[in-house]
Amino acid sequence: MKRSRLPSDPHEPDEVLDRRLADFLRREAGRVVRGRRSDAEVVAAIRRRVAHRRRSAMLGALAVAAVLVVALVGSVYLAGAVKPGPALPVAPAPTASPAASYPRKLWPVPTATLAPSVAAATVDLAGTFPGGGLWAMRGSAFLVSADAGASWRQSTLPTLAPQSEQMVVVLDAEHAWYVVVGPGASPVTGAPTDILHYAVYRTSDGGRTWQQRAVPGNYPATAASLVFVDPKHGDLLCSAERFSSGTSTVLWTTDGGASWQVVGTAAWIGSMFAASDPSTLWAGAPPEAGPVAHPLLAASRDGGRTWQDVSLPGLSAGLGGAARWLAGPPVFRDASTGVVTVTTINSGFHPETWLYRTSDGGHAWSLVADRPMEAAAGPALLDATHWLLPLVNPLGVAASSDGGFTWHDLGTRGLGGVANPGWIAWIGGLDASHAAALVPTGHASPGPAALYLSADGGASWHAADVTGVAVNPIASPFGQCPHPAPLAFDPEARANAVAAARAAVPTLYKTIDTAGYEVQVAAPANSPPVARYGSIVRTLCGPLTQSGTYVVELRFPAMEPSASLSQGQLFVGRLGAGWQVWYQYH
């Protein structure tokens, strides 16, 4: 065999190199199958492809038939058999009926995904509030718009927490609440060992000033959900759906969050939390609830003291068996009218989303929608009859103009190009024609997302303009923002950063099994390999801190296959004489 003429290693024959490469490839192949999809998932993927191909073939046949018809008519016309008549006024092109454009039980594989426009503003969280208001969080900036995103008023959040550990409720342009995991709580791992307590910040002047109140008690919890129905009455659900006991706690306030009292506890109620009036609460199972014998939807008519399962017609008759959850929290327009969005897995492993609506405050629910869809989240109610729904399959926005009974696809006009990861995580209704949508910019959930606005009922979208809003550096959860020394060329910097991260691992990850952990990536926070975390550093503490920070990514093989527990990210910088971890992202 011919010898390589590369100067890098002129003495190693190809045969030797090949043996080394073959050994390496065998080891790599072993890595590949770790964490593979389950057989059921693969079967479901194949089925989707089969369905997609059949649909494409059907459309192709229709297209061929259409071409033949056009050709036939054209040839007849050219032959003079038909003389052109007087010109007629051009009628608008007919639109396909929903049923025709989207056959029932046909689940095409998504062929396109959305990439946020490069011009789109990225926010961390966003939501709507009654009266057509829109809010967003971007780093430490808290943004409120009362004119459907045309202008924004900015204030600063009182503290900043990782996205998975915070929640915002905005009631109107003045009243908002911000819940974070309280200082001193155990690190949030998402595991059923977390004992958390919470702090609630509230503002009644649009974010200019915030008051902090600690929520009394510690709760086994994996998530906190907060609702406010008016400036005084609110409820906090410390959800423990993933714990063996499954016992969640409900607290309430009657003074706008100044004080909190435990109202009651309930087993196996989900974290999809909503309130339709001060005493009526709803809790539904989220997707990650797992295959436990939890009720899909529970209601409390006494402010959270007692809970009862809610009967949704059709589900007990086999819509999805045990695998079902809410695509989003129940949505109520008022105390009487509400919608819940239920996703089930059918016998062919296809997710199907069903919509139920009530007009009597939730005493009776009826199945609406002319077809099952695969929704990414719950619906946006623009008004009593105009609703929007973010779809996964086919990717895009579905619209109903009759209160959810019939739906048609609006596509994704203006929501970005074609790229990864691409899905619409949320749509919120502002008024009869205005809506907002979030398209995540990464795979993290929750994570940064591009904010889009529509002024025509979801038919087209444009990027929200919040780019002029400055992001204020603010204290990180571990104290003030650090000012590490800028990273100059230093051959030992990386090793020092890794050493600091390794030294911190036993303390920071003491609730998980770190045996055999490895450092996967260690790179400057402003370098491409860690661009995602670099932007978080920048958001948290600004570009100067970013320029002095290393991002160290860790992998904990003992915690696999859990995606959330098997990884860690630490932000490390040279502070004073030594290197220190200044932030634990995960």
Next chain:
Amino acid sequence: MAEQGPAIVERVSQSEATEGELRALVATPYEQLLRVAGLVCREHADAEDAVAAALERAWRSRTALDDPAHAAAWLRRIVIREALRAEGRRRRLLGRWIAEPSAFALTDDPDQAREIALREALRALPPAQRAAIVLHLYAGYSVQETAELLGVPLETLRSRLRLARARLREALADRR
């Protein structure tokens, strides 16, 4: 690789895909095929998609297989094509949105450092070169067989192998 072909094709060639048959189709060859696809694709999800697409395609084209004894190679060929297609799609559609993955890992262990460097170098190879290396050195096909599998002339394949070796050798040399 273990020859699982005839049994697979027998299952595949059932006229209707029942749940059990589909599961049987997936159960036997999936990991073998995933290993090959996973070495060709840079993203794990692409590899999984490529194998699913290949199994679906194999199901549809089952009558094209004359000799069930060749089923494993036949399936592998389809997987390779789907994997290359997935790679092309990723580069075409996502290249400007997603930064090329990079290890940037640190380790004091020289063996581990070489492993990381090789992994990076393999992922940095053009997909056609990567597929050539994987089929020849991992799947054990001769140069001639690899050329036939990839549907390229022998000299083209040799050239790809030569270039791929050079790049991988370079990666190893940098870590000496």
